[in-house]
Amino acid sequence: MQTEYQLFHNELNRKYEFRIDNHKPYIEYSIRGDVMHLLYAKVPSELEGMGIGKALVFAVMEEVDRLGYKVIPHCGFIALVIKRNEHLRTFLKEN
Numbered sequence: 001m002q003t004e005y006q007l008f009h010n011e012l013n014r015k016y017e018f019r020i021d022n023h024k025p026y027i028e029y030s031i032r033g034d035v036m037h038l039l040y041a042k043v044p045s046e047l048e049g050m051g052i053g054k055a056l057v058f059a060v061m062e063e064v065d066r067l068g069y070k071v072i073p074h075c076g077f078i079a080l081v082i083k084r085n086e087h088l089r090t091f092l093k094e095n
Helices: 052-067 076-083
Strands: 008-010 015-017 026-032 035-042 070-073
Touching: 015 052, 026 052, 035 052, 035 076, 052 070, 052 076, 070 076
Parallel strands: 035 070
Antiparallel strands: 008 015, 015 026, 026 035
């Protein structure tokens, strides 16, 4: 899924963000070894229902692929988007 939004890496706050008007939907993460833990996704209420959350997950997963990490989603929304997309499931850390 190609996104029309640019992904920004807010390293200081461990977030990946889109900047849309005055809003910053984001995914918080932590990294342990070769695993990126996707902790939480937040889309401001003004932007809900526009597919921005899903686009954000896809953009972050492209970054995960580029950086060579595996992923453990801790957020139900992120886990659902990954579960529904076979390509994204390849990045899941197996137990």
